[in-house]
Amino acid sequence: MNHEGIGRRMVRRLLLLVLCMFLLSIIVFFMARLAPGDPLQSFYGDALELMTEAEKDAARVRLGLDAGLISQYVHWLGQVMQGDFGLSFKYKMPVLAVMKPLLGNTLLLGFLAYIIVFGLATVLAVFCALYEERFVDKAICKIGTVSYYIPGFWLGVVMVLVFSVNLGWLPSSGAYDVGRKGDILNRIQHLIMPLFVMVATHLWYYAYMIRNKLLDEVRKDYVLFAKAKGCSRREIVWKHCLRNVAPTIVNIMAISVPHITGGTVVVEAVFNYPGIGNLAVESAKYHDYNLLMVTVLLTGLAVFVSSFLAQTINEEIDPRMKDMEAVRW
Structure with a gap:
């Protein structure tokens, strides 16, 4: 094993990750601040209407909003390098303190949906490849296509009306009932409908891609x-x-991260599920700059890391990819 070559690849990817995060932070920082709206409204609420212009100017100085955008970014970046991600304007708490209790909820929902989607997608793809152009394959393709085009928010609302309002079988919102944070069964009950919506609206998209790759492989010499x-x-x-399409499946799994992450935002909004997706929407709505920065950067980090992990796994599955990367560099 060439440990020196592995070390060089890891260093290159780490530097690329840092560069990507830096560029993403610049884009999000300036786009958020150039968007119309006043962050003081988020911090002071209705009390802002009673403030004089002098008081508003003093408030901007206290919150660091009086300087130029470049100076604000340099100040923000310097704080981040020291582990300080700033204050949430809406919650008036450190950003990390706001996110900490919600991060686990989103990770649980996203991870379970991710595993279920690709586990079922692979099984469905193999099943369709085994019975290509037969009745079962055609039926699965048609049902899968219909399910993919059902809007996630609409399906979520229908499920709430049926299973929560009419039947009373499942809770309509939240990650758990009050005072039952450690109750696993209660958490599962709250996860059933959000997971179903995420799986139903994402499953066939990836199953169809894997199915087509398998069918291309089946026709080889x-x-x-x-x-x-x-x-x-x-x-x-x-x-x-x-086995031969495994690298393709890994690549599909890597590029699916932003797709499934976007799905969690919709699901969290429909089911009022306390998570990072809902928090990101709120932070953009209320111009909570510091909170928005961290939520977007965290999502970007997940996307970049998943891509790098996919490339590493592919190199282990197919060693020829290491030689291709060596040629590029």
Whole structure:
């Protein structure tokens, strides 16, 4: 094993990650501050209308909003380098203190949805590849296409009306009932509908891509050779084709992170689920700059890290990719 080569690749990717996060922070910082709206409204609420212009100017000085945008960014970046992400204008608390109790909820929902979506997508894709152009394959394709085009917010509202309002089987909002944070069964009850909406609206999109990649693999020459040797279609698809398209599946999983993350924002809004997605929407709505910066950067970090992990995993699955990267550099 070439430890020196591995070390160089890791250093390059770490530097690239830092550069990406730096550029993302610049874009979000200036776009947020150039958007119309007054962050003082978020901090003072209705009391802002009773303040004089002198009091408003003094408030901007206290919150660091009086300097030029470049100076504000340099000041913000200097604080971040010291581990201080600033104060939330809306909650009047440190940003990290606001996010800490909500981060676990979003990670739980997003991780479970991610695993279920790709687990079921792979199984569905293999099943369709085994029975290509038969009734089962056609039925799954049609049902999957219909489910993909159902708006997530509409499906969520319908589920709340049916299972919460009419039947009373499931809670309509929250991550858990008051005082039952550690109750696993109660958390599962609150997760059922949000998870169902996320899986139903994302599953077929990825299952269809994996299905097509498998079908392309099934038509290659080595499959004909395997059939000539007496291998069954099931054995060929599971043992050979699926393994060969594994790097593609990993890449699809990597690029799906922002897609599924966007789905959590919709689901959290519909079910009033306390998480980072809901917090990001609120921070943008109320011009809570510091909170918006951290929520967006955290999402960007997840996207970048997943891409780098996918590339690393692909290199382990297919060592030829290491040689390709060495040539590029």
